[in-house]
Each structure stands twice: as C-alpha cells, then as structure tokens.
Amino acid sequence: MENPGAPITPGMSFKLSKEEIIDYQKKSQDGDGEASKKLWLFYEFAVRDRIKGAEWLEKAAEQGLRDAEYSLAFDLSRQGSPRYDLEKAKYWATKAADRGEKLARGLLQEIKEIEERGDSK
Secondary structure, three states, X not given: OOOOOOOOXXXXXXXXXXXXXXXXXXXXXXXXXXXXXXXXXXXXXXXXXXXXXXXXXXXXXXXXXXXXXXXXXXXXXXXXXXXXXXXXXXXXXXXXXXXXOHHHHHHHHHHHHHHHHOOOO
C-alpha cells in the first residue's frame, strides 16, 4: 500500500494493476462484457479519463451488459455531456429497458419529455 494512513477514495476501489489491465483487455477482445465494464470503471473513476472510459463503456454495452447499456444511455442523454446524442441515448435506454433495467424506463420517459419540449439539440 502506498500510504497506509491515507483515506481510501472511491477511485481507489477501481484501481487496476498493469497486469490486470492487460488481462481485462484480452478478455474484452474475447467478448467479455464484465472485463470491458471493469476497464470502463478504471478509466472513468481511477484514472479519470472520460474519453477512454466512454470507449470501454460503449464496448461493454455492445457486449450486452444491461447496466452498461443504461449507463451509456444516461451519459448520452445529459445535455452537458460532450457525447450528447438523444437518438443514441434512446436506442441504448430501450435496449436496457427491454432487458429489464427499471431505471431505463424512467430515462426513456425523460428523453420523451426532452423531445416534446423541443430542446433535444
């Protein structure tokens, strides 16, 4: 441990070693969505590289992880997000909702309201 007296931060719980990163990358290439998710969480919260994190999140969603589908939809639906894309958000929220993600149903309602207000651009 680097500093045994230091408090644990949320990002520290997602930290990966170089070996783990390589292992998860290989597993992700083989279609393992959970490995892609771990890489997303690592880059998003431990490294704080939102661009790399977003790449792994999208890969995890493409690999069929329901919570990644929802998280991607949520990110794409936030108007302040540099990746804002309401059509893609609706696509991923629908996939997650169809797989039983309850939060995705609420997100679909939010997207519908944004569209009805006409501020979807």
